[in-house]
Amino acid sequence: MYGVNLYVRRKLVKVDMEISLTYDAGMTTTARAPLTRSRIVDAAVTFADEFGVDALSMRKLGAVLGVEAMSLYNHVDNKDDIYDGMIDYVFTSIPLPDPDMNWKDSVRWIGTAAMERFAQHPWVVSLLMSRGNFGPGALAFMDHVLAVFIEAGFSDEDTHHAWQMLASHTMGYTFQQATNQGAVEEKYDSLDAQLARLGEHFPHVARMAPLLAQCEFGREYVFGLEIIIDGLDARLG
Amino acid sequence: MYGVNLYVRRKLVKVDMEISLTYDAGMTTTARAPLTRSRIVDAAVTFADEFGVDALSMRKLGAVLGVEAMSLYNHVDNKDDIYDGMIDYVFTSIPLPDPDMNWKDSVRWIGTAAMERFAQHPWVVSLLMSRGNFGPGALAFMDHVLAVFIEAGFSDEDTHHAWQMLASHTMGYTFQQATNQGAVEEKYDSLDAQLARLGEHFPHVARMAPLLAQCEFGREYVFGLEIIIDGLDARLG
């Protein structure tokens, strides 16, 4: 048993984990699985899912893998490299639509699938924001999306427009979803009191707050997606 | 003269600054301007504009203000509080349209004005992403935008949709603008070589890359904005 203290958002979370470092008496080989970049990235993803990406550190990640922090550097350039791997991990996990699907359905599929994955790993968006890096997984995803528009007959310029709109819409909604979760979770106790105080200075916000708090982001996302699809369709005809 | 070593993105930047701490011989009072939360936030904003938000630390910020790091805590809860202040600073600086303006022009105004401010302080979006906090400045901005839609005759639900779309679109484009700047700046030397290698695996990306690199984000943003406005207008009629 190996204890690690994780300070997560000012709350101490004690994590005890079993280390698989079992020196079978007399044996000279260690029984633990070999360290690889992919294993490191996987561990980082599940760690970030559980404790948030801010709580991720090389030492904690090493502890999770039953290894010292510096051992990670034999398989990974640095922490940013791990971040890049995490981003790529998520992009690679987005299921892509059947190539025969018409472009509108393809866009619907891709958008909602990406939204789902991003929602599952809320840290991707903020990671993307601060890193601004496109690894092979993200590039493959982007390539597929661009292909959909190009093969639908869009001009290069309009394909570009379409990509940017789709990307903005998807990332923006993912962000709002993440934000909203946090806001509701954090202030749920005194919500009524806060609403009252809010209404004094920001009446329109207060009026919208209940709608915002209970909104179903999947539906919201699709609403905007349809407007975008319609707008793009008008460019085709 | 007071020397501070700032490690900014692994490059040592030496900052020499005049400290106004002048003990006039015999006098007991210090001559420097009093520290306030607003002065701290202002300094943080200009620092982040120059060196990036990641390079911001309490000690450096103190040095800029001619003060020790811990002195800041007399006026600010913690570093997150400073971040919140920075976000609010930007939102407060967005110029709002004339209340008599029709809703479409108001949206155009607000959108482009916000885009401009965000582009001026590229760190806001990533800060918003990781903090997900709405301070008074952001709330006032939001209130004004919601008022535009409500007074234009949108239902509460559609107002909500409109806000979410506008916010997503704006933040998404700001992000892409920031990302693109970084990407171009970083890899400019070997761009052709990279493009060739790119084309092998990601033909569509390679085809779009020049368009993406030279794109004018202001125009791009407005293109999408018009689609959104049209889509929302259809809900009104």
Add this chain to the structure above:
DNA sequence: CTTGATTGATATACGCTGTATGCGTACAAT
């Protein structure tokens, strides 16, 4: 089978971070 090279885990250390704590001084109120 021995030897030399290579691989990868570890230990230590450095400079940096946010911030808790305690101290001292300056000014306002009594």
Add this chain to the structure above:
DNA sequence: ATTGTACGCATACAGCGTATATCAATCAAG
């Protein structure tokens, strides 16, 4: 004149990313 409060400062601590050096295990070549 005294006391309370505000605020700048110095010190200290735990944690961070990671450079460097060391050491054990694996494997190729003789």
